[in-house]
Amino acid sequence: MEEKQFHLDEAYYGPSIPPPTRSYRRHRSDDxxxxxxxxxxxxxxxxxxxxxxxxxxxxxxxxxHPSKVKIHVTDASLTLFNFTTTLNYNLALNITIRNPNKMIGIYYDSIEASAFFGDRWFGSVSLTPFYQGHKNTTVLGPVFEGQQLVSLGASDSSVFNSEKSAGVYDINVKLNLRIRFKLGNYLKTWRIKPEIKCDLKVPLISNGESRPGTFEATKCHTSF
Missing domain, CATH: 1.10.287 (Helix Hairpins)
Incomplete structure (x- = not known):
């Protein structure tokens, strides 16, 4: 049988090419x-x-080997703490800050001390910035003096009168700091803002004497 031959100039139509299959696989979140x-x-x-x-x-x-900074109120002198419609006060403190570290210094770029009776603020004072070297103790001496309009509710007034009779007042002092650490000779950290809280029981001094006794040194709560 004679085989049929196709010439290149003739059209040839072969079977159609099927379209590509599409995948409909659902994507998972990790895909x-x-x-x-x-x-x-x-x-x-x-x-x-x-x-x-x-x-x-x-x-x-x-x-x-960083160690925690230690802060104490070593002395407090309260010579005036009288409330009518305003609170008249005169409070002087000695606050010691101990840096026990051998290779870490501390820059105190900003120091603000605030005093409260209960949760009622009555005075603030800014202290001079300083650098504290290795294994060093620094003494701060904030003085709160003046008068402040303070609103006391019935419960606060009752507490004030009770403490006035006892001659000892619960006064809270907070230190708001902006500090940096110096590691070794050159490396300095970013600035942090720790808050220091000192819960004090301060006897009122009248005519040079404190009726209930002397102030006892108090350790403050620190966050650094």
Missing amino acids: WCDDCGSCCCLISFLLQLIGLVVVTIALVFLIF
Whole structure:
């Protein structure tokens, strides 16, 4: 049988090519990061950053052995604390700040001391900024003096009268600080804002004498 031959100049129509199949597989939430897209790369960067911070903190502890700063009110002199419609007061404090660290200095860039009777503010004073060296003790001497219009409710007035009879007042002093640490000779940290709270029981001094006794040194609560 003679085989039919096709010439190149003749049209030839073969079987049609089927269209490509489309996948309708549902994407899972983790498929978006399969090729390390923006989400995956961001997570990887954050993990590396967290790891770097942890390593840095660990190195600081290993090299500098930081110890907590200790703050005490070692003396308090209250010579006037009288309330009518305004609160008249005269309070002087000695506050010691102890830096026990051998290789860490502290910059006290801003220091504000505020005094409260209960939760009622009655006076504030700004103190001179300073640098505290290694294993150093610094004494601050804020003085609160003047008069302030203070609104006392019935319960506060009752507390005030009770403490007036006893001759000892509960006075809270807060130190709002802006500080930086100096690690070694050159490295300085960013500025932080710790708050110091000192809950004091201060006897009133009248005619040079304190009827209930002398003030007892008090440790303050620190956050650094």
